[in-house]
Amino acid sequence: MASLKIEFATVRELEKKTASIFKYGGGALLAGIVLIFVFPPIGIPLAALAAVALLGGIIYVSMLGKERSRAIYCPYCSSKNDVYASRREFACDMCRRPVKIGDNGEAIMAQPIDLTARHNQPSED
Incomplete structure (x- = not known):
């Protein structure tokens, strides 16, 4: 049964893809x-x-729904994602950014955020 779940990381992703x-x-x-x-x-x-x-x-869908999931909040947009327990990384359902899950179960940013103020960035002119 584990081979059936390869393409799904979150419950919402499963729902979207099987709705068709x-x-x-x-x-x-x-x-x-x-x-x-x-x-x-x-x-x-x-x-x-x-x-x-x-x-x-x-x-x-009932076979796929038997796997445990846990609520993990995206470190980028703070949206709740129901992620299957066996997953170590996923794409956020809202912002689609990659998120990794650490060994302690916490969500970790997979990409750094650009925190440079927009007025301090060089212009493209």
Whole structure:
């Protein structure tokens, strides 16, 4: 089951990427149901395949949802990210900046922040 979670670091990322399974599967199921009444030889297989895809998506998401997650706050924007416990780095859901998780479980900036005042920076002219 660990191999299924490779592409997801946060719970919100999982929700965004798996939502398409349900959008397209639900649309295909609806189209299949309509086509059952209009042209049954196409509608029945389409509805059956869409139902199988939706059921597979539900099983897939439920398997991924069993891994523990913990709340970690982004050091850049202070937004809350529900990060899977096995992850050591992730991209913040709000600001998309890379964040590393230290050995003690604290969030660490993966990129330095430019704190130079804008009026002190050289102009591009």
